[in-house]
Amino acid sequence: VKVVVFGAGYVGFSTSVLFAQEYPTTVVDVSQEKVETINAGGCPFVDKDYERYRLKACTQLEATQDIDVVDDAAYACIAIPSDYCETLNAYDTSDIKELVLEISQRNQDAVIVIRSTVGVGFTEQISELVENEVVYCPEFLREGSAVRDTFSPDRIVIGGDMDTARRLAESMRSCLDLRTTPVLYATYAEAEAVKLFANAYLAMRVAFFNELDSFALHHDLDAKKIIDGVCLDPRIEQHYNNPSFGFGGYCLPKDTQVLSKVTGLTYGMLIDSITQSNDARKQLIAERIKQLGPKTIGIYRLCMKRGSDNFREAAIIDILRFLHDNGESLVIFEPLASEDTYEGVPVIKDFIRFCDMSDVILANRVDDRIKPFADKVFTRDVFQRD
Numbered sequence: 001v002k003v004v005v006f007g008a009g010y011v012g013f014s015t016s017v018l019f020a021q022e023y024p025t026t027v028v029d030v031s032q033e034k035v036e037t038i039n040a041g042g043c044p045f046v047d048k049d050y051e052r053y054r055l056k057a058c059t060q061l062e063a064t065q066d067i068d069v070v071d072d073a074a075y076a077c078i079a080i081p082s083d084y085c086e087t088l089n090a091y092d093t094s095d096i097k098e099l100v101l102e103i104s105q106r107n108q109d110a111v112i113v114i115r116s117t118v119g120v121g122f123t124e125q126i127s128e129l130v131e132n133e134v135v136y137c138p139e140f141l142r143e144g145s146a147v148r149d150t151f152s153p154d155r156i157v158i159g160g161d162m163d164t165a166r167r168l169a170e171s172m173r174s175c176l177d178l179r180t181t182p183v184l185y186a187t188y189a190e191a192e193a194v195k196l197f198a199n200a201y202l203a204m205r206v207a208f209f210n211e212l213d214s215f216a217l218h219h220d221l222d223a224k225k226i227i228d229g230v231c232l233d234p235r236i237e238q239h240y241n242n243p244s245f246g247f248g249g250y251c252l253p254k255d256t257q258v259l260s261k262v263t264g265l266t267y268g269m270l271i272d273s274i275t276q277s278n279d280a281r282k283q284l285i286a287e288r289i290k291q292l293g294p295k296t297i298g299i300y301r302l303c304m305k306r307g308s309d310n311f312r313e314a315a316i317i318d319i320l321r322f323l324h325d326n327g328e329s330l331v332i333f334e335p336l337a338s339e340d341t342y343e344g345v346p347v348i349k350d351f352i353r354f355c356d357m358s359d360v361i362l363a364n365r366v367d368d369r370i371k372p373f374a375d376k377v378f379t380r381d382v383f384q385r386d
């Protein structure tokens with residue numbers, strides 16, 4: 001069995017490391033830099049667990065920019081981006097569609113496994129255009145622990161023909177060596193809906209505890225006490241409840257938005273209100289900072305969360321834009337920013353200088369570096385985790 005994975009990002013690279021534990025695996029990416037990193041034994045993103053799986057994977061894992069490798073593959077997995085398109089109010093899946101057609105032209109025997117997040121109905125439509133078996137197998141990993149989450153998933157969900165789905169599940173489970181991982185077999189649309197509702201639930205939970213925290217801020221109450229009191233109920237549980245400046249990242253905002261379009265048309269308002277709640281939260285944080293009347297506002301880190309190595313759709317960036325548009329004087333401290341400015345705001349490389357310049361420092365998450373400057377820090381990281 002030869003496996004080819006398209007896309008060497010969080011999902012694609014983790015999937016390829018997984019398959020490479022058992023099968024010869026090639027990951028195809030348009031980025032030469034990523035291909036070189038992988039072929040040199042590296043991980044194309046920051047991941048604390050990769051080292052544990054690296055040695056075995058490296059003997060059977062290679063990367064290339066060349067699509068020819070799919071010609072004799074048994075599985076062709078697709079994990080390329082599906083960005084949110086504002087004009088369509090849906091995912092832009094044009095690249096995925098093009099790739100499916102190209103794979104099919106080259107190799108009709110390859111089982112095409114879509115791992116990118118797609119809208120409900122997409123896999124059915126695409127499967128009608130090709131002779132290949134197509135399955136949809138969503139990924140639920142978190143950036144920062146992408147490899148670990150792929151190696152110990154809570155569940156494997158596969159939509160499509162039952163025999164093909166069973167074969168894929170067996171192939172995955174032999175790599176995972178986790179005979180107990182539950183596998184859910186479903187139709188395409190059901191599997192697509194699982195992915196979207198799972199992320200919308202997570203977004204809703206973040207938005208819920210942020211609304212609770214906004215309430216506590218408004219009434220000058222201790223948010224931690226209220227959350228503890230609420231979450232000691234075993235039906236609610238003490239996890240994934242730490243307030244923040246808003247949910248963000250690559251997946252939760254776009255998946256919630258796409259789902260709300262579908263559910264909003266027919267059934268309800270809840271999913272749609274999640275995005276509205278998140279927008280209101282960011283606005284509230286920005287306005288509170290303005291009310292403090294600082295001469296200069298410091299933005300400590302643009303990353304979405306602890307351990308993240310990118311700024312995709314981070315809530316702090318919307319807050320930064322709001323404050324910047326309102327004429328506030330801002331500075332940023334972000335070691336991952338390579339330029340001297342970000343969206344017109346100066347990036348200060350020297351941490352102590354950054355702290356000296358800032359009258360108030362916005363920190364979505366508090367870490368050991370910023371802790372000594374607590375008297376200047378504005379955060380809602382009540383539990384100092386997540």
Ligand SMILES: NC(=O)c1ccc[n+]([C@@H]2O[C@H](COP(=O)([O-])OP(=O)(O)OC[C@H]3O[C@@H](n4cnc5c(N)ncnc54)[C@H](O)[C@@H]3O)[C@@H](O)[C@H]2O)c1
Nearest residue numbers: 007008009010011028029030079080081082116117139143
């Ligand atoms: N990041 C997550 O936490 C996460 C979790 C679950 C699902 N997803 C979904 O998985 C998909 C991929 O997300 P990601 O975060 O891994 O993306 P990413 O941006 O980290 O990686 C995508 C990779 O695909 C490459 N690429 C783009 N077009 C290509 C093509 N035609 N052929 C080969 N390579 C190509 C890019 O160069 C990039 O390296 C998206 O649909 C996303 O919604 C992401």
